[in-house]
Amino acid sequence: MDTGGNFLPIIAALPFVGALIPGVMIRAGRTACATYTFMASALAFILLMLSAPAVFRGEVLQFQLEWLPMLGLNVNFMLDGLGLLFAGLILGIGMLIILYARFYLSREDPMGQFYTYLLLFQGAMVGIVLSDNILLLLVFWELTSLSSFLLIGYWKHLPEGRQGARMALTVTGLGGLAMIAGMLILGSIVGSYDLSVILQHKELIQASPYYLPALILILAGCFTKSAQFPFHFWLPHAMAAPTPVSAYLHSATMVKAGLFLMARMWPVLSGTPEWFYIVATTGLITMVLGAVIALFKDDLKALLAFSTVSHLGLITMLLGFGTEAAAIVAVFHILNHATFKAALFMSAGIVDHETHTRDIKRLGGLRHLMPVTFVIVTIAALSMAGIPPLNGFLSKEMMLEEASHTAWLSNPWILPALATLGALFSVAYSFRLVAHVFLGPKRDDYPAKPHDPAFGMWASPAFLVVLVVLIGLMPNLIAGPLVDITAAAVTGGHPHAHISHWHGLVPAFWMSVAAILGGALFLSLHGALERGWNAAPRPEAKVIFDAITRASTRASHWLTDTLHNGSITRYGAIFAAAITAAGLFAWFESPMSAPTREMLPINAIMAIGWVLLVISTGCIIAFHRNRILSLVLLGVIGLAVSMAFVYFSAPDLALTQISVEVVTIILLLLALNFLPGRTPVESGMPRRLRDAVIAGAAGLAVGGLTYAILLRDFAAESISAYHLANSYKGGGGKNVVNVILVDFRGFDTFGEIIVLGIAALVIYALTKSVLRGPGGRWLLNWGPDDDEAGDRHPLMMVVVTRVIMPIALMVGAYIFLRGHNAPGGGFIAGLIVAIALLMQYMASGFAWAEERQRYHYHAMIAAGVMTAAVTGMGSWLAGRQFLTSSYGYIHIPPIEEFEWATAMAFDTGVFITVVGAVMLALHSLSSMSRRTGEQVNIHPMDVDPGRGAAPADGKEA
Amino acid sequence: MELLLASAIGVLTAGGIYLVLRLRSFPVILGVSLLSYAVNLFLFASGRLVVNMPPILSDDAAGYTDPLPQALVLTAIVISFGMSAVVVMLALGAYLSSRTDEIDIDDPDPIPEAEPGAVE
Incomplete structure (x- = not known):
């Protein structure tokens, strides 16, 4: 690989890196900010120039890096003539714009933001023209849409700016979407997304039945970006942007991205009748239409905008011709247009800046007041009009020469005639620009006193105008080689441009003469023509655009409101029905294989469990309005489920289920304390019937699915054999479930305890915010509906829980310690300990117990997660991956030899987190009852037989 | 046994979905709990039903059941507890703040529809 190729990603990245500079440098002042921004562009430009000699020798520089190879998305860059021309324009004019913007933007404008957006845009553009992968290109393509949105809407206080930015984003964004589809089709035809591969498969692509759809979709992207009819309307509205943006995006760079892509794809897409009729015709219409409208625009920038539309149309038309000669002209005009149009935009900005108006009707006679600007504009405008000897x-x-011998629908006259007409109007508006702004008598009603700006402001356009003149005088010397290599890259051949001022008395000469004379005539008749133009009815693009957006917004509102009416019950019903239907569809579509497993014999106790579960579920549905009863039934179901776990060889699950069951029911009871005790009847019979049908169908489907699964063996071999084989050898534990949790899939468990901790913190935060809101105020006046029990903290319960506490803790410790080798472990032990603590809270009241609680639950959650994390990281010290466990055996006499494993420390983290999370959740709930004014009891129990004798000292006896 | 478990899962699912479709928050919580049972049992069942072969290694075991679904379900049970707790808290908070435990309340103050494309 050539070393030059290594510069390519750096060139593309430099503007993005540079985009960070203004944010830092703006504090150092506006000039410093502009200087550093300039340097980022300049550095990229220098690297580009270093790569240029190789390109001029005919090489194609490449850089390749695989990014997501399975998607065909690679970071491949290439630099050929076409890329060099565009990258040079983007970076070169970019530097001029940075300089110009320094003087154009006023003190109030946030300049740092401006430069950041500008460099983002610049990077995206450079990325487009250097990409050698169409997916990467699409990424950059969308980035230009986004960054230009920011730039167009830079003056956020102007409604035109915001609307123009939105319109530009909508149009170019929609085109971009179409293009993504087109590019994907193209890539799938060729089988590669690399541009250099695609460009070698012309026959394959053009023979494909998907050629036309791909062509239309890609062209939709190009036409919207390059403002071709009928998408041209966004460009004039984007003129609400600051002038440096218009000069950069809307003359030299962004609008040319579409042209670039057409030129890039030219070798494989062009040459067919479809290409000719779509592209050339669109270009022709755009060229004439844009030129005609431009003549009647009074806003300087609008005039230039439509003129840009017209010139873009011209280039599009040339590319559409599909001949090598036309491609050369297209390339040459891209270069020329960039020079004179950017100069004109910047000059329009100068006029606006100095006179405070862009309305041609309010200007005139500026040639004496602003001589420098006058010279710049005149040369650039004459070049735009096509006056010799300018470029x-x-x-x-x-x-015109190309148009003169191209037939359209075998009619040789239409194209030359319309091309001449377009050129004629082009001459007319160019002359008008000079004549109506600078010539004529000096006026005394300018909004501000005009004078030439500082050098820094006119330096950039002046530089471009010098180029205009030089290319005009010595085209073959200055532009010739660049045009040649660019055209070579476009056409894939070895064309040589013959640029000369005098071709003899060919048709093009007479067309040119007609255009110039006619243009001058039209300008002299401008007043009369304008009256006619203003009187004629014509469609207003913005009105149509607004009507379409309004209609589509209304349609999407209608669709959203219909499907999404805010009723969660309705979503639930739709969801359940849809999933069931999808499952049934799959069921009937694919044939079922025969059962491969024998049914297990039915065990009598399990049958009883089944009956309990089914009856309880039925009762919950029947009596769900009685909420306490429902909770009791829920507990029964939980027990039945635990039984199933016990019977089907899952002791760990059974232990977990039964302890979770207890905690859940306590939680629900606490919540029910504040919720109404009964559910009122709300839904009528039809509604209940509907729900029953949906629920019944879903239940049948799930049951059927489970039954089908249970009677068949695994579709693929289970990976569990590995876990069973390595549990003891690798993890040092005999309880495979626990080893999976803390070792094989320790990272999962780590995530899960974090989720559990977060859930508890969410509950805590929710409680706090509820208590602070109207809910908290209402709780202050809350009283229980029914009479409270006289004995809130019964003697028996207090005594029993005190006795049980140490035993429960011991059981917890035991379950925890044996977890690695027998059913148990951190999760279960954590739940058991939490239940033991909860019982104290229930027996003597939450506040009483909390006063004796030394550890913060928040801290416990954090400590648990940290313990797990530190254990995991410990294996880094041994040079192994996160959470790799190790184990060994310790023998301390007289204790029996026992095993240690780092997994134990991890399990400790799990344990602490579970305890903390469960307790924090319940603490939060009970803080609600504290708010109702529940008294903190001084004594552990309400009735204490011993208390009568001893004086109450406020503490436990 | 397979039929019993499958039908139990079906019954729990049906009951869960029916309760989730009710209009008050408490039945919905009950429904979600029933659905959690059903889902956990279903996941567990994907390891197929095996009796008397717990995945505890020992020298005289005839064989082991699939431990992987069990490990996944164990964390699922704990996580579904966390989820239930959050849902309960949400329901309680909503009830205390708005004085009703209805699920589908007509929005008393709908967001005014923005006029698209209009002058801002």
């Missing part, structure tokens, strides 16, 4: 003349003459 615009050269390419326009060549364009």
Whole structure:
């Protein structure tokens, strides 16, 4: 690989890196900010120039890096003539714009933001033209849409700016979506998303039945971006942007991205009748239409915008011709247009800046007041009109030459005639720009006193105008080689441009003469023509656009409101029905294999469990309005489920289920304390019937599915054999479930305890915010509906829980310690300990117990997660991966030899987190009852037989 | 046995979905709990039903059941507890703040529809 190729990603990345600079440098002042921003662009430009000699020798520089190879998405860059021309324009004009913007933007404008957006845009553009992978190109393509949105809407206080930005984003964004589809089709035809591969498969692509759809979709992207009819309307509205943006995006770079892509794809897409009729015709219409509208625009920037539309149309038309000669002209005109149009936009900005108006009707006679600007504008405008010997003349003459011998629908006259008409209007508006702004008598009603700006402001356009003149005078010397290599890259051949001022008395010469004379005539008749134009009815693009957006917004509102009416019950019903239907569809679509497993014999006790479960579920549904009863039934179901776990060889699950059951029921009881005790009847019979049908169908489907699964063996071999084989050898534990949790899939468990901790913290936060809101105020006046029990903290319960506490803790410790080798472990032990603590809270009241609680639950959650994390990280010290466990055996006489494993420390983390999370959740709930004014009892129990004798000292006896 | 478990899962699912479709928060919580049972049992069942072969290694065991679904379900049970707790808290908070435990309340103050494309 050539070393030059290594510069390519750096060139593309530099503007993005540079985009970070203004945010830092803006504090150092506006000039420093502009200087550093400039340097980022300049550095990229220098690297580009270093790569240029190789390109001029005919090499194609490449850089390749695999990013997501399975998607065909690679970070591949390439630099050929076309890329060099565009990257040079983007970076070169970018530097001029940075300089210009320094003087254009006023003190109030946030300049740092501006430069950041500008460099983001610049990076995206450079990325487009250097990409050698169409997926990567699409990424950059969308980035230009986004960054140009930011730039167009830079003056956020102007409604035109915001609307223009939105319109530009909508149009170019929609085009971009179409293009993504087109590119994907193209990539799937060829089988590669690498541009350099695609470009070698012309026959394959054009023979494909998907050629036309791909072509239309890609062209939709190009036409919207390059403002081709009928998508041209967004460009004039984007003129609400600051002038440096218009000069950069809307003359030299972004709108040319579409042209770039058409030129890039030219070798494989062009040459067919479809290409010719779609592209050339669109270009032709755009060229004439844009030129006509431009003549009647009074806003300087609007005039230039429509003129840009017209010139883009011209280039599109040339690319559409599909001949090598036309491609050369297209390339040459891209270069020329960028020079004179950027100069004109910047000059329009100068006029606006100095006179505070862009309305041509309010200007005139500026040539004495602003002589420098006058010279710049005149040269650039004459070039735009195609007056010899300037560069615009050269390419326009060549364009007319190409048009003069191209037939449209075998009619040889239409194309030359319309091309001449477009050129004629182009001459007219160019002359008008000079004549109506600078010539004529000096006025005394300018909004501000005009004078030439500082050098820094006119330096950039002046530089471009020098180029205009030089290319005009010595085209073959200055532009010739660049045009040649660019055209070579576009066409894939070895074309040589013959640029000259005099071709003899060919048709193009007479067309040019007609255009210039006609244009001058039209300008002299401008007043009359304008009256006619204003009187004629014509469609207003913005009104149509607004009507379409309004209609589509209304339609999507209708769709959303219909499907999404805010009723969660309705979503639930739709969801359940849809999933069931999808499952049934799959069921009937694919044939079922025969059962491969024998049914297990039915065990009598399990049958009883089944009956309990089914009856309880039925009762919950029947009596769900009685909420306490439902809770009791829920407990029965939980027990039945635990039984199933016990019977089917899952002791760990049974232990977990039964302890979770206890905690859940306590939690629900606490909540029910504040909720109404009964559910009122709300839904009528039809509604209940509907729900029953949905629920019944879903239940049948799930049951059937489970039954089908249970009677068949695994579709693929289970990976559990590995776990069973390595549990003891690798993890040092005999309880495979526990080893999986703390070792094989320790990272999962780590995530899960974090989730559990977060859930508890969410509950805590929710409680706090509820208590602070109206709910808290209402709780202050809350009283229980029914009479409270006289004995809130019964003697028996207090005594029993005190006795049980140490035993429960011991059981917890035992379950925890044996967890690695027998059913148990951190989760279960944590739940058991939490239940033991909870019982104290229930027996003597929460506040009483909390006063004796030394550890913060928040801290416990944090400590647990940290313990697990530190254990996991410990294996880094041994040079192994996160959470790799190790184990060994310790023998301390007289205790029996026992095993240690780092997994134990991890399980400790799990244990602490579970205790903390469960307790924090319940603590939060009970803090609600504290708010109701529940008294903190001084004594552990309400009735204490011994208390009568001893004086109450406020503490436990 | 397979039929019993499958039908139990079906019954729990049906009951869960029916309760989830009720209009008050408490039945919905009950429904979600029933669905959690059903889902956990279903996941567990994907390891197929095996009797008397717990995945505890020992020298005289005839064989072991599939331990992987068990490990996954164990954490699922704990996580579904966390989820239930959050849902309960949400329901309670909503009830205390708005004085009703209805699920589908007509929005008393709908967000005014923005006029698209209009002058801001």
